Amino acid sequence: MTNTSASLDEALALRALQALESDPNLSQRALARELGVSLGKTNYCLRALMDKGLVKLQNFQHNPRKMRYAYLLTPQGIEEKTRMTWQFLRRKEAEYEALQAEIAELRRRVEADAGVEGR
Amino acid sequence: MTNTSASLDEALALRALQALESDPNLSQRALARELGVSLGKTNYCLRALMDKGLVKLQNFQHNPRKMRYAYLLTPQGIEEKTRMTWQFLRRKEAEYEALQAEIAELRRRVEADAGVEGR
DNA sequence: TGATTTCGTTCAAACTTTGAACAGTCGCTT
DNA sequence: AAGCGACTGTTCAAAGTTTGAACGAAATCA
Numbered sequence: 001m002t003n004t005s006a007s008l009d010e011a012l013a014l015r016a017l018q019a020l021e022s023d024p025n026l027s028q029r030a031l032a033r034e035l036g037v038s039l040g041k042t043n044y045c046l047r048a049l050m051d052k053g054l055v056k057l058q059n060f061q062h063n064p065r066k067m068r069y070a071y072l073l074t075p076q077g078i079e080e081k082t083r084m085t086w087q088f089l090r091r092k093e094a095e096y097e098a099l100q101a102e103i104a105e106l107r108r109r110v111e112a113d114a115g116v117e118g119r
Numbered sequence: 120m121t122n123t124s125a126s127l128d129e130a131l132a133l134r135a136l137q138a139l140e141s142d143p144n145l146s147q148r149a150l151a152r153e154l155g156v157s158l159g160k161t162n163y164c165l166r167a168l169m170d171k172g173l174v175k176l177q178n179f180q181h182n183p184r185k186m187r188y189a190y191l192l193t194p195q196g197i198e199e200k201t202r203m204t205w206q207f208l209r210r211k212e213a214e215y216e217a218l219q220a221e222i223a224e225l226r227r228r229v230e231a232d233a234g235v236e237g238r
Numbered sequence: 239t240g241a242t243t244t245c246g247t248t249c250a251a252a253c254t255t256t257g258a259a260c261a262g263t264c265g266c267t268t
Numbered sequence: 269a270a271g272c273g274a275c276t277g278t279t280c281a282a283a284g285t286t287t288g289a290a291c292g293a294a295a296t297c298a
Binding site for chain 2: 018078081082085086088089092093095096099100102103106107109110113
């Protein structure tokens with residue numbers, strides 16, 4: 001609801017960057033599981049991150065006993081991750097205040113109902 | 120993501136009940152605007168509430184200078200609204216705590232990045 | 239050497255949401 | 269009365285989104 005149509009889900013992208021930074025050897029399936037979305041969506045998100053140059057595919061040709069790919073954050077990727085983290089911090093703080101207000105409002109309603117209905 | 124497929128959006132339903140309780144004369148369009156969703160979805164939600172007996176259509180046949188319908192909460196509707204409000208209060212309090220943790224985590228990340236990157 | 243597992247990719251199908259279009263009704267004005 | 273404009277609820281094709289089964293390639297196992 002917050003996003004502009006067929007574009008990348010920013011919150012998802014940030015979580016992907018965080019997950020990949022802490023473990024670049026995650027497969028798309030493992031990443032999908034961690035993010036709680038489908039394989040197809042994860043693939044789409046990852047592709048977008050690579051297109052933007054935030055993640056690079058490391059393909060060590062014939063490295064023994066290693067997984068096929070590693071999804072490494074580029075320097076830009078790290079920078080962007082930081083920027084997004086700040087942005088989310090700001091947003092979350094706003095949500096935090098909104099939630100406080102919402103909780104207060106819910107309490108008010110509960111009490112009002114109790115008064116009217118004699119609970 | 121939290122819902123079981125083609126069913127009713129509970130959060131939306133609660134907000135609809137709240138809005139209609141405070142003004143039963145809202146048209147579906149006005150309600151849609153207030154809820155921030157499309158007319159079609161509002162119609163669907165409203166129909167579900169009526170099917171469940173939480174909202175009743177008051178159709179005063181030829182009442183002069185009045186809008187065609189009023190969407191009145193039934194006693195069950197009011198009861199259900201209270202139940203849902205409690206439920207949401209509980210959920211929101213949990214979210215509140217989760218947000219606190221998330222904000223702390225974001226702060227931690229920001230500081231960690233600053234340390235690594237010399238910001 | 240198969241057989242098995244895991245990989246990324248694809249894309250038809252399912253699901254969700256939208257809002258233009260339609261038919262009906264009311265209050266006006268002509 | 270008849271026409272008009274503004275409003276009503278309903279419908280549903282189209283657009284948007286998400287899913288995960290299916291596929292071929294590659295690594296690993298037996």
